[in-house]
Amino acid sequence: MKKITFITSDNQSIVTEANSGNIMELAVKNKVKGIDGDCGGVCSCATCHVHVEPSFWNAIGAPDELENDMLEFDDHVSEFSRLSCQLQVSEVPDGLVLKVAK
C-alpha cells in the first residue's frame, strides 16, 4: 500500500492509499477537488493537472511528448507539472505529495 497525498488549491490535504491504477482515478475516488479526469484517462482533456512536490520530481520524471504538449501552454503550468492520469500508482514513490493545479 502506498501513501499518496493531494493538496488542493484551497490547501486541503487529502491522504490516500492505493496499490494500483493511475493517480487520476485515485484522486477521483477520493473526491480531490480540481481533479476531474473527464476523458477517462487518455491524456485528452488536461482536467487532472498536478504539480509534483519538487523533492519527488526526479523519482517521477518528465512527461512524454503528448503529455508535454498538453501542458506547455496551460495557464498554470510549472516545471513540476504532470497530468495525473499518466502516473501509475505502481510507478510512483511511496509518500508522494501532489499539489492540484488551479
Next chain:
Amino acid sequence: MTPANNKQTCVIIGASHAGINCAFSLRKDGWEGNIILYDGDPEFPYHRPPLSKAYLTSEPHTPQSLLFPKENYIDDDITLKLGHRVNAIDRKEQNITLEDGTTQAYDKLVIATGARPFIPPIQGIETAKNCFAMRTALDAVNIREAFNQTAKKRVVVIGGGYIGLETAASLKKLGAQVTVIERENRVLARVTTPEMSAFFTELHQKNGVHILTSKTVITVENKGDYNVVTCDDNTTLEADIIVVGVGIIVNTELALEAGLTIKNGIQVDASMKTNDPNIYAIGDCSFHYNPHYKTNVRLESVQNAVDQAKTAAQAICGDASIIYDSIPWFWSDQFDIKLQMVGLSTGYTDMVIRKEASENSFSVWYFKDLTLLAVDAVNFAKAYILGTRFIKSGQILDKTKIEDASTPFKPNNFLKNEN
C-alpha cells in the same frame, strides 16, 4: 441548502456521463435529499468513449472503465436503479412511472436520456448475422465475441462517422478485413471539413481499411454463417460482422409526451432548465444556447455531458446565476492518430492549415473573418491547447504566421501586432 431540502428527492433518468456526473455534483454542491438514477442499461455506469477504441482491442474479459468506483455511490448515498426503464413523466403529480408500473415521486427531475443508434431501414438488416450498433458496453462485448468466433473476420461498417471509423480502426488492428461504406461522397461528411475527411480516408487506406463512398446499402442477406451486403450500385460484399454507425436518434420521447418543449433535442435555458421549473435536461439530449457562439446547438460529447451535468447540479442546489458557457471539445483516436478538436467550426469563412515537421502532425484553424472559431489538432496537442486559449480570449491572430511552420509555436508569435 435549507433544511427543507433534506426530504427532497432528485430523480435522474439516464446513468451515463451526464446523469452520473450530475448525481455526484449534486452531493458536492450540498444536495442533502435523495438522489435516484434510472437506466435501462444493466451495466454499472462506464466510460463510453473507450468502447470503440481501447476496449475493443483490450484483452478478453477486461472490465469496463467505470465512471466512478462503486464505493463512491455508497459514500455519497446515490441510488442506482440499473436495468429499469422509465415509461412516463407526470409533471402534474411530479412522478415518473417505470415499465413495471411502479412510480417514483420527484421534487427535481433531470433528463439525461441521451440517444440511441439509428438503424436504417435496410431490407434484411433485422435478420442479419452478427449485426451490431456501437453505443453500449453490450454492443462492444458482442462485437468482440463475434470477432473471436468468426474465422474469416470480414467486417462491413455501415457509416463513416467517428464511431464507424474508430470501430474500423480497432477491428483492423485486431486483424480484421474491414470495409467502411459511406453514403455521402466523403467520410465524416456531417461533422468535419473536406480536408479532414481526406486525411482520415488516407489514414484508413494506408492501414488497409477499404473505404467506399457515395454508396448506399440497400439489402443485407443472411447466408447462415455470413451476410451479403448489397449497395445501390450493385456492389456486393460478404460480411461476417456488420457494424452500423450511421447516426443516432435523440431520446426525447419521454420529454415530448410530458409536454416539454422539443426542438432539435429538449429545449433548455442557460441553467439546463426545461420549460418546467422542476425539470432539467443535460447531455446528448439537450438543445441549448452556447453564449460564445451565440447559437442553439445539440452536442454529442463527453465534455458537453459532464459540463452540463455540473451546471444543472449547481442550479438545482440554488445557484440562480449559473450559466452554461463551455467551449466544446472532443477527441478521437484512430490507429496512431490522436485527433483533438475545440470549438465549433460551423459558419467558418476561411481555414489555415499548419503542418509540423513530424509526419502526420498538423492543425487546422477555422476562422470567421478575424475570429478564431475552432481548431482541429492531429497528433499535435499544443495546437489544441493554444487554440482553446485563443478561442476563449478572442485575441486577433496573424493567419500567415500560423500557417508558416517556420514560426516557432509560441502564443506571442501568433498574435496580430496591435499597431
